[in-house]
Amino acid sequence: MKAIQFLFATLFFTMVSCGPMISTNADYDKNVDFSAYKTYAYYKTGIDKVEISDLDKRRILNAIDQQMLAKGFTKSDNPDLLINLFTKSREQVNVNQFNAGWGYGWGWGWNPFIMGGHQTTVTTSTEGTLYIDLIDAKKKEMIWQGEGTGVLTKNTHKKEERINEFVSQILSQYPPTKK
Numbered sequence: 309m310k311a312i313q314f315l316f317a318t319l320f321f322t323m324v325s326c327g328p329m330i331s332t333n334a335d336y337d338k339n340v341d342f343s344a345y346k347t348y349a350y351y352k353t354g355i356d357k358v359e360i361s362d363l364d365k366r367r368i369l370n371a372i373d374q375q376m377l378a379k380g381f382t383k384s385d386n387p388d389l390l391i392n393l394f395t396k397s398r399e400q401v402n403v404n405q406f407n408a409g410w411g412y413g414w415g416w417g418w419n420p421f422i423m424g425g426h427q428t429t430v431t432t433s434t435e436g437t438l439y440i441d442l443i444d445a446k447k448k449e450m451i452w453q454g455e456g457t458g459v460l461t462k463n464t465h466k467k468e469e470r471i472n473e474f475v476s477q478i479l480s481q482y483p484p485t486k487k
Contacts, residue, residue, distance in 0.1 A: 328458055328459040329458060330456050330457065330458035330473060330474055331456070331457050331458065332454065332455065332456045332457075332477050332478050332480075332481060333454070333455050334452065334453065334454040334455070334478070334481040334482065334484065335452070335453050336451060336452040336453070336484045337449075337450075337451045337452070338486070340444070340451045340452075342451075342452075342482075342483035342484065345381075345388040345389050345442075345444075346381060346382065346388055347382050347383070347384035347386070347387045347388045347389070348376055348381050348382075348383060348384065348387045348388065348389040348390070348391055348442075349383060349384060349385065349387040349389075349390060349391070349445075350369065350390070350391050350392075351390040351391060351392040351441075354392035354393070354394070354441075355369075355392060355393060357394075358393060358394055358395055359395070360395055364467065364471070367467060367468050367471045368393060368438070368471055368474075368475060371468075371471050371472045371474075371475035371476070372391060372393075372440065372475055372479070374472075374475075375475055375476055375479040376391075376479070379479070379482070387445050388444075388445055388446075389442050389443065389444065389445060389451075390442075390443040390444075390445050391440065391441070391442060391443075392440075392441040392443060393438065393440050393441065394439050394441075395436060395437065395438055395439070396436065396437045396439075397434050397435065397436040397437070397460065398434070398435055399432055399433075399434055399435075400432065400433050400434070400435050401430065401431075401432050402430070402431045402432070402433070403428065403429075403430050404428070404429045404430075404431075405427070405428045406427045406428075406429075433459050433460075434459070434460045434462075435457065435458065435459055435460070436457070436458065436459075436460040437455055437456065437457040438455065438456050438457075438474050438475070438478065439453060439454070439455045440453070440454045440455075440475070440478050440479065441453050442482070452482055452483075452484065454478040454479060454481055454482060455478065456474045456475075456477055456478040458470075458473075458474065
């Protein structure tokens, strides 16, 4: 029985540790014909207000460019869409306690040769949310908003990869499919 429990625990932790998840969501105006939009530009006034480093801002804009170009859009001085973004972040504190060798539970009972152990670990992480807004350039109305939430990395070598994951998962929901 302990072997089965160990197998399930190992499987669970393997699935969880495969990579940090990004949860995404999108909302849009159901009366808009998204096929009419072919060009885009950035809403500079809004993007200048985003409170992140210029390096991260550049990484996000490059990732958006890659995704929009892959969808067949072109950058333009006279765009159909304006793209704006903003971010939020919050620190998370995780406290994990592990107690081994004492108490009731699965097994054959108390063993005087096994000493119980109690361990507490505290970790912190930063959870970030990236919002990408698409605005009809002529009407000046937001027509689509995508958001992605997940754990951020401070590792300089992995930042670009993580930002690309966020942007690609958010923009994978554009254009929306009507159901």
